Amino acid sequence: MTVTTIDFQWPAGFYNDGIEIGLGTVDKKDFGYLFSEVPATAAGTYTTNQFQAAPTKLTKNTINHNHHLQAVVVNSAIANSCTGVQGEQDAQTEQQLLGEKLGISPDLVGVASTGLIGAPLPMDKIKAGIAQLQPATDDGVTQAVLTTDTHAKKACVQVELDGQTVTIAGFCKGSGMIHPKMATMLGFVTTDAAIDGELLQHTLSTGVDTTFNQITVDGDTSTNDMVVVMANGLAKNAELTSTTDADYAAFAEALHVVLGELAKQIAADGEGATKLVECNVSGAFNDQEGQQVAKAIVGSNLVKAAIFGQDPNWGRIISTIGATDAHVDIDHVSITLNGILMVQDSLAVPFDLDTAVDAMKENQVTIDVTLNSGNATGQAWGCDLTYNYVKINASYHT
Known part of the structure; x- marks a missing residue:
């Protein structure tokens, strides 16, 4: 089956809204929701940070109950993390109020927050915001989740399952505190495919391992974040119930394409970044x-700083490889940077310095490494480390 990338559109039966309710100090959308006209099977992955935020815990428990959701309410600017019993009650209040507004059980509502840790939600604004939300088919909610992001991150594909055209559309936020261990940002994927909830969970968890869990910006794992997938079945394909189903591989591939594209967009938009690595x-x-x-290579501060400075210092790459506990044939490692071979058999290869520097001026820098210890592969994405990263994070609170 062919997976086709298309311009962003919501799958059948999904609606959203994004509005400004004054949660932050900047003039931008900061609150929204996403919902399906019918209950959807759901799956999620969640931050492994020990200080897991109230909305993250609530959504995890809600999905794990029976793998169904119909709506998610989201906000930026305030994380509702490390806010104690009050934070838990506030998240439950959001769940209850949106359920009442939509006429559905609160057990079908997820909650997601991102922003400043330690601050309580201003519930008067939250309650007024829920009352204002309207069903729309634009992409306002993709703007409402952003914090230090420079733009909305979206991806959409279509694939044929059981003779029906299925759409998978996802969006996410993430720019700093990106070093996922089962997803560290907010990501939401919607699809009109029909798929069993447990199978959807398996597919998401597998896909996250090689996409979101393979990006890093700064080595920090956040308290709040998660990836949630909702599948409402309105494409009317025969429900996928097993990895052996004829169309399962096509669905898994299509979902992986969306997850991978979103992951790379986060890495490229790392705080202060100028290059995707x-x-x-x-x-x-x-x-x-x-x-x-x-992941060790794209996460190395020395490698990241060298890429920002357009310095083809391959010594920083090979030392990072050696610092891992991976099997390495130390006499036969090769390193190529944007197509320029720099190391072969663990020894320097002559290259033109000016050509290498020019190659590193591109918006994407690709490092290819051969370890010569087996037949397996790995892939990861990150960004360069810039002066602006320090500036952004030196004043995030103040």
Whole structure:
């Protein structure tokens, strides 16, 4: 089956809204919702930070109850994290109020927040905001979740399942505190495919491992964040119930395309970033070690700073490889940077410095590494480390 990338559109039966209710100090949308006209099977992955925020815990428990959701209410600017019993009550109030507004059970409502840790939600504004929300087919909610992001991050594909055209559309936010361990940002994926909830959970968890969990901006894992998928079945394909179903592989591939595209957009929009950094590892002992080495390279502050400075210092890459516990043939490692071979058999290869510097001026820098320890691969994405990253995070609270 062919997966086709298309301009962003909501799958059948999904609506949204994004509005400004004054949660932050800037003039922007900061509150919204996403809902399906019918209950949808749902799956989620969640931050592994020990200080998991109230909305994240609530949504996790809600989805785990029976793998169904019909709506999610979201806000930016305030994380509702480390806010104690009051924060938990506030998240439950959001769930209750949106359920009442839509005429559905609160158990079908997820809650997501992002922003400043430690601040309580101004519930008067939240309650007024829920009352203002209207069903729309634009993409306002994709703006309402942004914090230090420079733009909305969206992806959409279509694939044929059981003779029916299925749409999968996702959006996310994320720019700083990006070092996922089961997703560290807010990501929402909607589809009109019919799929069993447990199978959807398996597919999401598998897809996240090689997409969102393979990006890093600054090595910090947030308290709030998650990826949620809702599948409402309105495409009318025969329900997928097993990984052995004829159309399952096509669905899994299409979902993976959306997750991967969103992950790369987050990495490219890292706080202060000027370049997307992609690392492709081959010759790894196993896939886990391939992913480990790739993520270590894109996460190295020395590598990130060199890429910002357009300095082809491959020594920073090879030292990062050696600092991992992955199997490495230390006499036969090769490193290529934007198509320029710099290391072969673990020794320097002559290259033109000016050509290499020019190559690193591109918006994307690709590092290809061969470990010569097996046949497995790994891939990860990150960004450069800039002066502006420090500036943004030195004044995030004040």
